Amino acid sequence: MDRRMASGEDDLIARYFRPLATDPGAFGLVDDAALLNHTGDDLVVTTDAIVEGVHFLPDDPPDTIARKALRVNLSDLAAKGAVPAGFVLTLALRDAKEQWLAPFARALGEDAAAFGCPVLGGDTVSTPGPLMISITAFGRVPPGRMVRRTGAKPGDRIAVTGTIGDAALGLRVLKGQAGEGLDTPSREFLIQRYRVPQPRNALAVAIREHASAAMDVSDGLAGDLAKLCAASGISAAINLADVPLSEQARALVTKGSSSIESIVSGGDDYEVVCTVPENRWDSFLAAARLANVQVTGIGRVETGPAAPRFLDTAGKPVTLKRLSYSHF
Amino acid sequence: MDRRMASGEDDLIARYFRPLATDPGAFGLVDDAALLNHTGDDLVVTTDAIVEGVHFLPDDPPDTIARKALRVNLSDLAAKGAVPAGFVLTLALRDAKEQWLAPFARALGEDAAAFGCPVLGGDTVSTPGPLMISITAFGRVPPGRMVRRTGAKPGDRIAVTGTIGDAALGLRVLKGQAGEGLDTPSREFLIQRYRVPQPRNALAVAIREHASAAMDVSDGLAGDLAKLCAASGISAAINLADVPLSEQARALVTKGSSSIESIVSGGDDYEVVCTVPENRWDSFLAAARLANVQVTGIGRVETGPAAPRFLDTAGKPVTLKRLSYSHF
Numbered sequence: 001m002d003r004r005m006a007s008g009e010d011d012l013i014a015r016y017f018r019p020l021a022t023d024p025g026a027f028g029l030v031d032d033a034a035l036l037n038h039t040g041d042d043l044v045v046t047t048d049a050i051v052e053g054v055h056f057l058p059d060d061p062p063d064t065i066a067r068k069a070l071r072v073n074l075s076d077l078a079a080k081g082a083v084p085a086g087f088v089l090t091l092a093l094r095d096a097k098e099q100w101l102a103p104f105a106r107a108l109g110e111d112a113a114a115f116g117c118p119v120l121g122g123d124t125v126s127t128p129g130p131l132m133i134s135i136t137a138f139g140r141v142p143p144g145r146m147v148r149r150t151g152a153k154p155g156d157r158i159a160v161t162g163t164i165g166d167a168a169l170g171l172r173v174l175k176g177q178a179g180e181g182l183d184t185p186s187r188e189f190l191i192q193r194y195r196v197p198q199p200r201n202a203l204a205v206a207i208r209e210h211a212s213a214a215m216d217v218s219d220g221l222a223g224d225l226a227k228l229c230a231a232s233g234i235s236a237a238i239n240l241a242d243v244p245l246s247e248q249a250r251a252l253v254t255k256g257s258s259s260i261e262s263i264v265s266g267g268d269d270y271e272v273v274c275t276v277p278e279n280r281w282d283s284f285l286a287a288a289r290l291a292n293v294q295v296t297g298i299g300r301v302e303t304g305p306a307a308p309r310f311l312d313t314a315g316k317p318v319t320l321k322r323l324s325y326s327h328f
Numbered sequence: 329m330d331r332r333m334a335s336g337e338d339d340l341i342a343r344y345f346r347p348l349a350t351d352p353g354a355f356g357l358v359d360d361a362a363l364l365n366h367t368g369d370d371l372v373v374t375t376d377a378i379v380e381g382v383h384f385l386p387d388d389p390p391d392t393i394a395r396k397a398l399r400v401n402l403s404d405l406a407a408k409g410a411v412p413a414g415f416v417l418t419l420a421l422r423d424a425k426e427q428w429l430a431p432f433a434r435a436l437g438e439d440a441a442a443f444g445c446p447v448l449g450g451d452t453v454s455t456p457g458p459l460m461i462s463i464t465a466f467g468r469v470p471p472g473r474m475v476r477r478t479g480a481k482p483g484d485r486i487a488v489t490g491t492i493g494d495a496a497l498g499l500r501v502l503k504g505q506a507g508e509g510l511d512t513p514s515r516e517f518l519i520q521r522y523r524v525p526q527p528r529n530a531l532a533v534a535i536r537e538h539a540s541a542a543m544d545v546s547d548g549l550a551g552d553l554a555k556l557c558a559a560s561g562i563s564a565a566i567n568l569a570d571v572p573l574s575e576q577a578r579a580l581v582t583k584g585s586s587s588i589e590s591i592v593s594g595g596d597d598y599e600v601v602c603t604v605p606e607n608r609w610d611s612f613l614a615a616a617r618l619a620n621v622q623v624t625g626i627g628r629v630e631t632g633p634a635a636p637r638f639l640d641t642a643g644k645p646v647t648l649k650r651l652s653y654s655h656f
Contacts, residue, residue, distance in 0.1 A: 030559050031477050032404045032543050033374040038471050043371060045448060046361040047416040047464060051455050076360045088375040090418070090462040125377050129457015134418040136375060136464035143366050149359050215360050231358050 009124055012096050016105035023086055023118035034120035036085060041140035043085065046076035049134035056195070057174060058130075062100045063107035064195035065133065070111050072218065073137035075199035075270040077117075079216040081147040081208025082139025084117035084201065090134040092127040115201055145208055149231035152213040152275035156301040158236055159284070161200045161271045161293055163246040164221050168266025169258060170194030178257050186248040193246075197270030203295070206287035207274055214274035220265040223323030225273055225308050229301075232275075236308035238299035240264065240318060264310065265322050275301050337452055340424050344433035351414060351446035362448035364413060369468035371413065374404035377462035384523070385502060386458075390428045391435035392523035393461065398439050400546065401465035403527035403598040405445075407544040409475040409536025410467025412445035412529065418462040420455040443529055473536055477559035480541040480603035484629040486564055487612070489528045489599040489621055491574040492549050496594025497586060498522030506585050514576040521574075525598030531623070534615035535602055542602035548593040551651030553601055553636050557629075560603075564636035566627035568592065568646060592638065593650050603629050 018029050025035040036043060050069050052058055070087065077084055089108075112118050117137060170190035173179035179187045199216075207214050213232050217224045221243070229236055240260045245253065252258040276284045281297075288295040299311075310318045346357050353363040364371060378397050380386055398415065405412055417436075440446050445465060498518035501507035507515045527544075535542050541560050545552045549571070557564055568588045573581065580586040604612045609625075616623040627636075638646045 027476065030555075031408075033372045033408045033410070033467075033474070035474050036371040036373060038366075038368055038370050040366055042366050043364040044361045045364060045416055045464075045466075047418055047449060047451050049418040049420065049451050049453050049462070051420060051453050053456060054454055080359075080361045082361070088373055088464055090375055090377040092377065092379060092460060120373060121375060123375050123377050123462070125379050125460075126382055127379050127458055127460065128381060129460075130455055132420060132453075132455065132457075132460060134377070134451070134462040136373075136416055138373075139361075146361070146363050148355065227358075 008096065012101065013124060016101045017119065020105065020109040020112060020119045023120060025086065026118065026120045029121060034088060036138060039140065042143050042146060044077060044080045044082040044139040044141055044146050045136065046073050047134065047136040048072045048076065049132060051132045052130035060195055062104040066104045066108040067111050067196045069133040069135050070108060071197040071199045072270060073135045074115050074117060074201055075197060075216040077137055077139035078199050078201040078204045079147065079207065079214045079272045080139065081145060081204050082141045083204060084115055085138040085140050086118045086120040087135050087137040088120050089122040091122065091124045092132040093124065094127060094131065141208065147207055147211055147214045149213055149215050149228045152228065152232035152234050152301050153277065154234060154301050154303045156212050156275040156277050157281050157297050158238065158273065158275055158299045158301060159295050159297050160217065160221065160244065160273045161203060161295055162198065163244045163249065164269055164271060165249045165263030165266050166190050166193035166246050167268035169249055169252060171268065178252060181255060182248065182251065186251065189248050194268055199270055200272050200293050202291040203272065203288060203293040206284060206291055207272065210280040210284040210287065211274040211276050214272055217269040217271045217273050218267065220267045220323060221269065221273060222264045222310065222320050226323055228273065229304065229308050234304040235302040235306045236299055237302055238308060238310050240310050241313045242296065242298045244296040261318060261320055265320055336424065340429065341452060344429045345447065348433065348437040348440060348447045351448060353414065354446065354448045357449060362416060364466060367468065370471050370474060372405060372408045372410040372467040372469055372474050373464065374401055375462065375464040376400045376404065377460060379460045380458035388523055390432040394432045394436040395439050395524045397461040397463050398436060399525040399527045400598060401463045402443050402445060402529055403525060403544040405465055405467035406527050406529040406532045407535065407542045407600045408467065409473060409532050410469045411532060412443055413466040413468050414446045414448040415463050415465040416448050417450040419450065419452045420460040421452065422455060422459065469536065475535055475539055475542045477541055477543050477556045480556065480560035480562050480629045481605065482562060482629050482631045484540055484603040484605050485609050485625050486566065486601065486603055486627045486629060487623050487625055488545065488549065488572065488601045489531060489623055490526060491572045491577065492597055492599060493577045493591030493594050494518050494521035494574050495596035497577055497580060499596065506580060509583060510576065510579065514579065517576050522596060527598055528600050528621050530619040531600065531616060531621040534612060534619055535600065538604050538608040538612035538615065539602040540605055542600055545597040545599045545601050546595065548595045548651060549597065549601060550592045550638065550648050554651055556601065557632065557636050562632040563630045563634045564627055565630055566636060566638050568638050569641045570624065570626045572622065572624040589646060589648055593648055
């Protein structure tokens with residue numbers, strides 16, 4: 001955390017972030033750089049930023065913002081089969097308020113410890129604009145073993161972790177666009193799914209051992225799967241009825257407040273979609289059970305290069321109005 | 329570059345950034361993550377962000393913004409004795425304009441090639457606020473050989489690369505606060521020193537071989553040296569008359585438009601300050617000559633823990649009004 005770091009900034013870093021920098025490679029945040037020791041592993045590098053008003057709401061609590069900033073990156077590491085090794089963050093702040101920074105740093109430290117992903121360094125800058133947190137996270141894999149988006153083969157099973165659509169519905173609840181008639185715990189559940197993703201790092205080794213391709217679902221299952229298909233040069237058939245929904249999301253679909261089509265293009269899921277060869281499927285499911293991560297088969301890889309098809313219960317293709325979220 | 333990456337953003341990345349992603353670890357920017365192969369080296373990690381209106385001016389040319397964003401990070405790698413290995417960037421944009429993105433990406437690619445620091449990945453997000461570029465850069469050093477801020481010993485020589493103060497003067501010229509009476513080439517020289525730092529990566533191996541401590545000078549020589557002293561638990565005596573100035577900066581000091589005191593606390597130099605044991609000094613100078621990097625001795629390390637002293641030509645301490653720039 002070296003840049004623009006004189007008195008005020010030094011104090012801020014010393015007070016809120018130095019206590020988190022327990023990894024020897026962080027050098028207590030008093031050097032220009034951090035160190036990732038040579039261990040013989042390859043290093044997987046991912047970077048994701050979240051922006052106030054775009055990826056989180058201005059009145060989201062600081063602790064959930066911290067967790068989301070780190071977890072969207074942890075989710076990428078999980079999908080790549082990597083074990084977290086640490087992260088650096090850039091924090092662009094309008095001001096440095098104790099009441100915001102203290103719970104932000106505390107939650108960041110808690111998640112760093114819980115996921116074994118220590119803070120290694122960062123940069124704190126002032127901005128007249130929206131709050132932004134950019135994190136670059138590192139994970140280790142044995143040489144050559146990073147799970148790519150390529151590698152899916154016709155006949156492979158397609159699986160997703162957890163449940164799909166909760167976060168996008170939670171955002172709609174927060175915006176007052178959905179959730180009428182839902183009880184308070186259900187509304188809170190969906191909002192929490194939006195604010196605090198549950199990255200599937202517990203499944204990383206199982207993905208590395210069994211998946212032929214994987215990625216995290218962040219912009220909508222439909223669009224992300226289309227990217228995986230394109231990268232692997234294959235297509236896919238997804239049974240919409242098999243897409244795993246929480247009971248809260250199911251209730252909104254049943255009431256007609258949402259649709260399965262909008263759920264699979266919603267975004268912010270931070271689940272993993274992966275393809276698993278048939279002969280690895282049972283082992284993968286067994287490993288997922290051991291890891292205590294819900295995994296659901298939702299379809300099959302087909303020969304490409306057509307875009308993936310989404311089928312209704314009668315096996316008829318459903319046309320999706322949009323596949324995912326775009327910034328531009 | 330996986331997050332929020334649907335049509336518009338996909339196109340943007342494919343068009344402007346994929347051509348730069350020539351390193352195999354970048355996977356053509358079509359995966360969730362990049363890969364830094366295991367080579368037996370330690371990885372040095374540094375992250376620095378630049379914000380419109382804070383680190384660069386809104387009407388700075390896009391090509392110089394790109395170069396500055398990368399070079400402020402390269403400068404950290406140089407100071408740590410590391411050889412560049414690649415970088416990831418987060419680009420927060422209000423919009424995606426061809427006329428801005430094309431020269432930005434072209435210059436970024438040119439610098440990436442010139443410094444041997446390939447783009448490995450990144451994230452592109454929309455923001456309603458100021459443009460921001462956050463880069464995390466990686467460098468390799470043999471195990472255990474990163475040059476720290478600690479390690480300076482009493483009696484060590486203190487050296488800086490290049491010339492000090494040009495960038496801060498260039499910013500003042502851009503703001504119309506200095507430069508009256510300077511000819512156009514001199515004004516342009518100073519402005520260019522502000523907009524496009526010259527990181528001293530050519531000196532990285534010499535620093536690693538000979539320096540006992542080093543850091544890059546980004547917030548002002550005085551303040552940064554104070555940090556190095558604090559980290560090493562030592563003090564220092566700097567002869568202000570020995571601080572290397574360009575002829576353009578010298579002219580402004582001679583005219584009374586600037587002072588050596590403001591020059592050593594100006595910031596944005598992106599030079600390296602390092603300490604070198606006396607018995608390594610001649611070898612260090614020889615290595616610097618071979619690397620074609622100007623190096624100047626400006627003082628000596630003393631026993632600590634007092635703050636470094638800045639001495640005038642009579643050897644009397646000069647009091648500096650401020651040591652460096654702070655965001656908060």
